[in-house]
Amino acid sequence: MTGTVFDIKEFALFDGPGIRTTVFLKGCPLRCAWCHNPEGLAPGPEPMVGAGGTRLVGTVMDAVALAERLNRQAAVLRQGEGGVTFSGGEPLLQAAFVEEVLRRLVGIHTALDTCGYGDSAAFERLAGRCDLVLYDLKLMDAEAHRRYTGVDNRLILRNLELLGNSGRPCVVRVPLVPGVTDTPDNLGAVAEAARCVRGLVRVELMAYNRAAGGKYAACNRTFQPAWDEAREENPRTELFASLGVPVMVL
Numbered sequence: 001m002t003g004t005v006f007d008i009k010e011f012a013l014f015d016g017p018g019i020r021t022t023v024f025l026k027g028c029p030l031r032c033a034w035c036h037n038p039e040g041l042a043p044g045p046e047p048m049v050g051a052g053g054t055r056l057v058g059t060v061m062d063a064v065a066l067a068e069r070l071n072r073q074a075a076v077l078r079q080g081e082g083g084v085t086f087s088g089g090e091p092l093l094q095a096a097f098v099e100e101v102l103r104r105l106v107g108i109h110t111a112l113d114t115c116g117y118g119d120s121a122a123f124e125r126l127a128g129r130c131d132l133v134l135y136d137l138k139l140m141d142a143e144a145h146r147r148y149t150g151v152d153n154r155l156i157l158r159n160l161e162l163l164g165n166s167g168r169p170c171v172v173r174v175p176l177v178p179g180v181t182d183t184p185d186n187l188g189a190v191a192e193a194a195r196c197v198r199g200l201v202r203v204e205l206m207a208y209n210r211a212a213g214g215k216y217a218a219c220n221r222t223f224q225p226a227w228d229e230a231r232e233e234n235p236r237t238e239l240f241a242s243l244g245v246p247v248m249v250l
């Protein structure tokens, strides 16, 4: 079985506990206006222009070969109290491939970093094979979610409920976008939702990435932030603390 991967980052420090190797799966059903991985959005390999010329982003990989490569890192990852994280793009778009790789990993802590927009049965299967789920929540208001990500958030909230009921360890992650996701209404609603997740480890509020726009031209896309990038994002941690929800700003 094969899948398309656009990066494998070793020594990753922000994709779950410890020192990790993060596998970035190509393709995402969302189009978040702030996405900092525009080269990961399309499902197939695509050209990207860089300082050294044009290169093809996205490599078709065999599940067995990828698992063997990751298994060879097992001792180092364990030493760093880390593991492997499947991110993207959106890993649920290539669920069968990710599941096949997961099935072959031996003695490695695993995490699934997902936007939650995917088939619920596939989500439960992948989540069930991982030690930790990093679940991205962006906007709780349906209309705002459609406007800024291009899709409805009902499926995302349904999968969050499934995850919450399962008791599986979960970190809810929110990208802070000034004036968009960091409003009191949105972060208050995220705190309420996170409170219902039985296996919640904590909420992580991710600092706004001001370098995100740099890659768009290189992969022939347009970055059009409809917010003031100069404005500092506001994590409003007090909204989480008041509900007893553990929170961390990254």
Ligand code: SF4
Binding pocket: 028, 029, 030, 031, 032, 034, 035, 036, 037, 040, 088, 089, 090, 115
């Ligand atoms: S879910 Fe993640 S990868 Fe997909 S568009 Fe949004 S920020 Fe980008």
